[in-house]
Amino acid sequence: MVKAETAILDKAGIARAITRIAHEILEHNKGCKNLALIGIRTGGDHLAALLQARIKDIEGVIVPLGTVDITMYRDDLAARGNLPIGKTDIPFPLDGKHVVLIDDVLYTGRTIRSAMDALMDFGRPSTIQLAVLIDRGHRELPIRADYVGRNVPTAREEDVAVVFSQNQSPVEVKLVKP
């Protein structure tokens, strides 16, 4: 059976959402002093790089950018067997920073919990904020996003896929029905 796919955002739509989120982040933090972006692998790290570029266009400042791999912090590792471990790269101290965590899709919130635990092992940020391209609901933990590209009501059986091109730029977001 062929899976039914519905496009939610196209390339231009994603670009507009990223631009708006960049403005919101700057507005909320009153500029980019002590601001840092950390993308969650994989997906969030590509979006974080885009946000960094957009913030540079707006403010002319290159804010520090890092990536975090949450595999080591998962709460379902025992059930998942050995998942490949990706690289975490946070090349700047987190103490006193306003960290914006970036992920592509916010779902149960468990990934974000893992990512926050990882960040705490690196230092003590002043604040941790959350930016996501898609919020699809179904939270299992008390976590919400500060910046959302698009809210998409979904059923649990459905899947939200963010498609990236070869050079890691997002091209499409689609809802896949089983």
Place this chain on the structure above:
Amino acid sequence: MSFKHKHILGIEQMAKEDIQLILDTADAFKEINKRDIKKVPTLRGKTIINAFFEASTRTRLSFEIAGKRLSADTVNISGSTSSVVKGETLEDTAKNIEAMAPDIIVIRHGHSGAPHYLAERVGCSIVNAGDGAHEHPSQALLDLLTMRDHKGRIEGLEVAIVGDITHSRVARSDIYALTRMGAKVRLCGPGTMLPPGIERLGNVKVFTSMREAIKDADVVMMLRIQLERQSNIMLPSLREYARFYGLNPTNVKLAKPDAIIMHPGPMNRGVEISSLVADGVQNVILDQVENGVAVRMALLYLVSGVESMQTL
């Protein structure tokens, strides 16, 4: 590609993809060892027993630190202070350890095959930390990771391994690992220390002249003369050995100018390696030790994943 080995008994059983995955996983774990808080919750609640029936500082410490940095509970027992001295058999010792429900037993034993023997008899994972003159898989893997760090690749590297090949489990594991990854291995030592037929292990050349063996090599790995494992039959004197098979500032120039110098430790300075070389700019000996922790974290993580999948 997922990892399927419940036990790490030797490199001999591993495919190229397994080795690749272990090295990539170790690479990702390295970053933890540079943090202020050197701990992740990955193996929380797992119990790892380090059973070392033979002397070891580096490997035991390295496995213990690796386990602790992944939040596993690590417990050490050593041969000299265990019931082994009261005459308990290895199998009984292992069964008793198993009754306390560990997830992984890391074992070093003076007899080749001891980890295999246990793997067939206990339910938990067994990781070989060196068995007799057979294999020392974690050492070979950290050697490969160090080579890859410095040379960017393993395939095509000319690697000279010099010393007592016959008694060296490090050499055996390195030969398996290097040939499987496409490196060219040169083995060198006095005739009494070269086991006949070793060239059948793969892409291996055997030399008795050190100058020929290390000429234009990318990597020169010196093995320790295991003074405790041999009588005087193998070599007439240490001075003579140092003259013919020791690495010194003169013969090291025969290797490529950017060659790296490795040693699994502990070093006999002035015997197989002169202090000038051991402390020289080309040495990566402490990088090997540093990588050892990351490689052992990777092994514990991967083995533990296989085990938890099987119990589901």
